[in-house]
Amino acid sequence: MSVNLTNRQVGDITVIDVAGRITLGEGSSALRDALRDLISKGQKKILLNLGDVSYIDSSGIGELVSGFTTVTNQGGQLKLLNLTKRVKDLLQITKLYTVFDVHDEESTAIRAYN
């Protein structure tokens, strides 16, 4: 399994703990499906915990962007938690770091939702 996604609920916020690789194919597809599933169920506050993501490629970065756009267009909020150095570096290189609301602490991220 290239990626493992686990959902948990913290109040009205769904936290997705992501572990493994978000790359073209299984990893990107799994993330896309998970976000679409939550949106289809009316869940609009989503926190992606990327602390255990070992690898991400341009497809994975694109999936984060698409997910952010999808959730935002549905009136929701997608935030990122616990970026590894690798993911943070790639988001900075691609000028996407400031697009996302990024947090290092889950409690801070939870409080940041409206």
Added chain:
Amino acid sequence: MGPDTNGDVCTVEQVLDSTLESVDSAELLVIDLARTAGFGEDDLMGIGLAVRECLVNAVKHGNGFSPMKKVRFRVLQSPCRFRVTIGDEGAGFKLEDVPDPLAPENLMRGSGRGLFLIRAFMDEFSVRGLEPHGTEVTLVKVLGNGRPT
């Protein structure tokens, strides 16, 4: 096999299927070779990602995952240079037609960052058309140039 005109010796020459499994295995092989050549962890991450992006372009955009089309993959090394060439059998592309992913109008696109990342992590990047069809991309990383990645 002797050195080519650049003084690089070919250490790997493979013909790959146009699959993501090929991408995974070739990326791992490149990282192993680059580690043995003396590159540090940051460079290894960058080389691996650049090669992955290039291979994905070849198998997906070039060959369309066709079982009839192959990717030619070579690694050439000298004491100070690490060169990877990746050739596909696709219709080809022009670099000037590839949108800048950092442009404001492209920033939120869900794709189109692969070539940008390749250029960000490698020291040299070139593209040439193959006859009768196809594209060959060459990636070079120089050992010990100290450029932060």
